[in-house]
Amino acid sequence: MSENIIYCYSGSGHCLAMARRIAEVLGDTDIVMMRAFPAKTDATEAKRVGFVFSCMAGGLPGNVEDYVKAIKIAPGAYKFAVEQYAGYLGCGLHKLDELVGLDYWAGVANHSTAIWLMPHNLTLAPQSPAKCAEKIERKAVEIGGAVRAMKKSEKKPPKQAAFALMSAGLGKTHARRVKKFAASEACVGCGTCVKVCPRNNIQLQGGKPVFGPNCIGCLSCVQFCPKSAINIGKVTEKRERFPNGAVKPEDLTRKIIHID
Ligand SMILES: Cc1cc2nc3c(=O)[nH]c(=O)nc-3n(C[C@H](O)[C@H](O)[C@H](O)COP(=O)(O)O)c2cc1C
Ligand code: SF4
Numbered sequence: 372m373s374e375n376i377i378y379c380y381s382g383s384g385h386c387l388a389m390a391r392r393i394a395e396v397l398g399d400t401d402i403v404m405m406r407a408f409p410a411k412t413d414a415t416e417a418k419r420v421g422f423v424f425s426c427m428a429g430g431l432p433g434n435v436e437d438y439v440k441a442i443k444i445a446p447g448a449y450k451f452a453v454e455q456y457a458g459y460l461g462c463g464l465h466k467l468d469e470l471v472g473l474d475y476w477a478g479v480a481n482h483s484t485a486i487w488l489m490p491h492n493l494t495l496a497p498q499s500p501a502k503c504a505e506k507i508e509r510k511a512v513e514i515g516g517a518v519r520a521m522k523k524s525e526k527k528p529p530k531q532a533a534f535a536l537m538s539a540g541l542g543k544t545h546a547r548r549v550k551k552f553a554a555s556e557a558c559v560g561c562g563t564c565v566k567v568c569p570r571n572n573i574q575l576q577g578g579k580p581v582f583g584p585n586c587i588g589c590l591s592c593v594q595f596c597p598k599s600a601i602n603i604g605k606v607t608e609k610r611e612r613f614p615n616g617a618v619k620p621e622d623l624t625r626k627i628i629h630i631d
């Protein structure tokens with residue numbers, strides 16, 4: 372049993388890179404992925420339990436809310452959360468605080484996945500991969516140090532109630548958008564998109580991906596396709612991909628990653 376557990380949701384790899392670096396600062400940490408139902412929900416022996424996730428449509432991503440409800444944490448454990456977001460914090464940290472009662476939280480602005488058509492992608496210039504990596508390194512060391520010392524946040528995460536409405540419609544948005552997913556002529560049939568999808572939502576037919584209806588909008592397929600062949604309608608044709616450079620597709624598909 373590891374001293375610390377970090378539950379992590381990540382689509383383009385930035386939150387996994389953040390979770391791994393925080394785990395390196397803490398030592399003896401299991402990172403349990405929350406892209407699908409977590410492989411380990413009993414966290415009762417952990418001294419520190421953390422959550423590292425992205426903001427998605429102003430709220431918690433994927434099915435994270437349901438997964439967190441299934442996780443058992445010891446009453447005296449120290450609980451922390453880190454949210455990475457592009458333009459606005461939204462209500463994800465507030466929701467998580469309601470679910471588990473956070474001792475410490477941090478929001479990290481990192482505009483690194485400017486692919487999806489969201490308001491921030493129209494108004495903010497995307498960061499370069501180098502700047503993104505530098506920010507994750509700097510913030511992870513700072514946050515990891517605070518968590519190791521079991522620092523407590525002075526304030527609760529902001530409620531930002533308006534974002535609850537936006538994130539409530541998320542499932543429908545993905546169901547609508549996935550109908551527009553298609554691979555271009557650049558596709559070489561490598562199967563990376565199939566492997567990296569947390570929902571088994573992609574199949575290769577005649578060497579080309581076919582997308583089912585069970586999409587959570589993680590964008591792993593779009594971001595990690597080595598040929599940038601997957602587009603969402605016309606919106607993404609001219610948008611650069613920004614998968615995290617330190618994360619490989621196979622890292623995302625692991626269920627538990629132990630860091631000594
Ligand atoms: C489908 C989708 C929706 C997003 N919605 C928001 C949002 O509402 N507000 C925001 O600030 N960032 C939003 N983002 C940006 C991500 O929170 C940000 O890029 C994060 O670093 C991604 O982490 P990851 O690489 O671990 O997936 C969204 C990203 C995606 C893919
Ligand atoms: S990852 Fe890209 S190149 Fe590989 S099969 Fe999927 S769409 Fe084609």
Ligand code: SF4
Nearest residue numbers: 568586587589590592
């Ligand atoms: S189809 Fe693509 S965006 Fe949708 S869940 Fe699978 S990998 Fe994520």
